[in-house]
Amino acid sequence: MTKKLTYGMVGGGKGSQIGTIHRKALNLHGKVELVAGSFSRNFKNTLITGRELKLDEKRLYNNYVEMAEKESKRNDKIDFVVIVTPNNSHYDIAKSFLENGINVMCEKPLTVTLNQALELQKLANKNNLLFAVSYAYTGYSMIRYARELVKSGKIGEVRFVNSQYISEWMAKVPFIGKVPRHEWRSDPDISGLSNCVADIGVHVENLISYVTNLKIHSLCARMDKFIEKDRLDDNASILVNYDNNSKGIYWTSQITIGHENNLNFGIYGTKGSIEWSQERANYLRLSTIDEPFKIISRGNDKVSDHIKDEYVAPGGHQEGYVEAFARIYDKFVDAIYKRKQGEILTPSDIDFPTVEDGVQGMRFVEKCLESSNQGGVWVNF
Structure with missing residues (x-):
């Protein structure tokens, strides 16, 4: 520039x-x-x-x-x-x-x-x-490498996904008045029809969609209100069927004492599996059916050069949330600049969460509500 x-x-x-x-x-x-x-x-x-x-x-x-x-x-x-x-x-x-x-x-x-x-x-x-939505967790280097591994067929066809985003910040009784800066999140007049699923559950949906490219076919949700019975959800368990007949389970919670900001997943395929946790964001656990599991770090030679080229700090250093967030912004800013110069954007230029991802997140929230409000029935996505 x-x-x-x-x-x-x-x-x-x-x-x-x-x-x-x-x-x-x-x-x-x-x-x-x-x-x-x-x-x-x-x-x-x-x-x-x-x-x-x-x-x-x-x-x-x-x-x-x-x-x-x-x-x-x-x-x-x-x-x-x-x-x-x-x-x-x-x-x-x-x-x-x-x-x-x-x-x-x-x-x-x-x-x-x-x-x-x-x-x-x-x-x-x-x-x-251009319209971006701040699903920042897809900016982590090892999330981008996990996406490449899945796309390349390293773990075969995905059979099952287990993903969680759990935290403890609402584990207080009563919550109202305890944390004035955050209490609006459980107020339907401000937050909307959901708290937990709309706040952090959408990150789970977006992260799994980004890494696997799986499309949700149907889901079954139970949204709980442990802290404030007359306000919004603070915990949710969601069963998922994908369009390729694979299955998944998402757990998202704001009442899990002992967990500060634990976002993680396991993706299990016909040939192997990939596991990742934000609390150890520099590492992927890769297992294949014909060899012992490996821990792959950001500094590993196998990580693609184009991913390494985007590192803020060398691979041996810990990558954090702000750096992941910055990568999302970097892609967004580059796309704006390119369009401002009159250039045509390619699909690789739109490597950030878009308004389409935001729409999908809202569909996810509403389908979870639809299922939960009917007693946890299966609903088509």
């Missing part, structure tokens, strides 16, 4: 955790600059955040509508916007920027209903805009 791209952010003001993570990930490759923002519904917070980030106050806005409209009219308008607000606002904010011709990166879940997600997909395609 001869010139940095520019972006703005909606949400992520002072006191925000996820906004800071996005900014750190974006800064890692040095290809973009934050120049505008509406960081909070409280304009005072926006001003404080903007000053701390050394932004021009003329590009600090009272709300996202003003930001989208004014930025779209500038000769130096932002190349994309990052949306890091609670779930119920994603649709309106993304719609406003898409209507004003600005590319979008949105936090997951994409929206609070499947219909909203489909509308955003249609609008992005109509206006020829």
